[in-house]
Amino acid sequence: MTSPSNPPTDSSLFPDASPEAVPEAPPEHPWHRYVALGDSFTEGIGDPSPESPGGHRGWADRVAEELARDRDDFAYANLAIRGRLLNQILEEQLEPAIELRPDLVTICAGGNDVIRPGGDPDRLAEKMDGAVARLAESGATVVLFTGPDLGTTPVLGSVRGRVAIYNENLRTIAARHDIVMADMWALRELSNREMWAPDRLHFSPLGHHTIAAMVLETLGVEHTLEPLEPKPLPAKNWRTARTEDLTWARDYFVPWVVRRVRHRSSGDGIAAKRPVAGPLFGGQGMPPGSGD
Numbered sequence: 001m002t003s004p005s006n007p008p009t010d011s012s013l014f015p016d017a018s019p020e021a022v023p024e025a026p027p028e029h030p031w032h033r034y035v036a037l038g039d040s041f042t043e044g045i046g047d048p049s050p051e052s053p054g055g056h057r058g059w060a061d062r063v064a065e066e067l068a069r070d071r072d073d074f075a076y077a078n079l080a081i082r083g084r085l086l087n088q089i090l091e092e093q094l095e096p097a098i099e100l101r102p103d104l105v106t107i108c109a110g111g112n113d114v115i116r117p118g119g120d121p122d123r124l125a126e127k128m129d130g131a132v133a134r135l136a137e138s139g140a141t142v143v144l145f146t147g148p149d150l151g152t153t154p155v156l157g158s159v160r161g162r163v164a165i166y167n168e169n170l171r172t173i174a175a176r177h178d179i180v181m182a183d184m185w186a187l188r189e190l191s192n193r194e195m196w197a198p199d200r201l202h203f204s205p206l207g208h209h210t211i212a213a214m215v216l217e218t219l220g221v222e223h224t225l226e227p228l229e230p231k232p233l234p235a236k237n238w239r240t241a242r243t244e245d246l247t248w249a250r251d252y253f254v255p256w257v258v259r260r261v262r263h264r265s266s267g268d269g270i271a272a273k274r275p276v277a278g279p280l281f282g283g284q285g286m287p288p289g290s291g292d
Contacts, residue, residue, distance in 0.1 A: 029221045031067060031141065033075045033277055035102040036060040037093045040082035042108055043273060046202030053078075054273030057205075060106065061280075062212035066223040067104075068280050075277040077102075081270050086110045086124055090131050093272075098138050100277045105135050106182075106215070108145035114166050115159050125169030132177050142179040143215065146170055152191045153200060182215050194230035206230060 036042050044058020052061060064076040077100055079093040089109040097105060109131075110124045128144075135142045146167040150156040167185050174181040187210065189195060195207035203211065206228055213225040 028070050029067060031104040032071060032073055033102045034064055034067060034104040035097045035100050035277060036078045036080055036106045037089060037097050038080040038108040039084045039089065039112055040202055041111065042080035043082050044208065045082050046197035047205045047208040059208040059212040059215065062209060062225065063215050064280055066216055076274060076280055077277040078274040079272045081272055083112065086113050086127055090127065094131055094134060102140050105140045106143040110166060111147055114162050115156060119162055121162050121166035121169060124166060125173065129173050132173050132179060136177045136179055143182050144170055144174050144179055145182045146185045148184040148190045180218060182218050184211065187214055192230045
């Protein structure tokens with residue numbers, strides 16, 4: 001008979017004490033085919049990368065790189081083109097995206113419409129609702145984005161209220177169709193100037209990195225994108241700040257206004273950087289810049 005002072009040590013009774021016990025690996029995500037739709041935000045403008053198709057990396061590429069780490073058969077397409085309005089995105093990208101038969105789709109559209117004079121967030125939401133319904137019917141996991149809080153940004157801060165209304169409409173759409181909402185409005189880190197590119201209209205590499213991590217966390221996917229701290233910015237006197245503002249207006253804002261007046265777009269003549277769903281790394285299993 002076993003003495004009470006010497007209890008049995010059968011590993012079946014104490015599985016955690018077994019020398020053979022190993023920690024469980026994190027569950028694999030369920031997606032094999034990811035397609036991204038949108039405008040300059042999803043194309044990756046503001047995050048230049050000579051190694052990337054189209055010369056820009058961006059948050060969507062970073063998300064795809066992380067999703068591809070554990071799946072040899074993972075495929076990714078990015079149909080986004082800078083400057084596209086909502087109607088153009090829906091007309092040019094929606095059906096081609098569905099034809100690629102993705103099981104994961106991200107769509108961020110309407111931002112270029114909202115910031116234009118007369119942009120109507122309610123009418124835009126009506127159009128987006130139909131597009132989201134179409135994507136959801138395909139059986140794919142659909143991720144929709146709110147716009148960021150522009151209250152602290154120069155120029156665009158004036159349309160903050162319109163963006164907020166559009167966001168509330170988008171949240172209603174997400175709830176109606178039971179899809180995933182990636183909430184950039186709630187991402188407080190984006191209020192830091194280092195998150196924005198020099199043009200003050202697009203996100204910097206740091207901003208794209210931060211957004212990619214948020215998307216992966218929203219999807220419940222473990223990832224390797226460690227939080228990056230913005231570099232401290234030196235204090236500027238009034239004269240220096242105004243000089244920078246004038247330089248910015250000359251180099252970025254005036255050309256942007258001129259294109260609008262002439263009904264031209266930064267995306268004229270630009271093709272999607274990844275129009276066909278395919279592997280990211282040529283079978284190598286590690287993305288470029290994976291250590292950032």
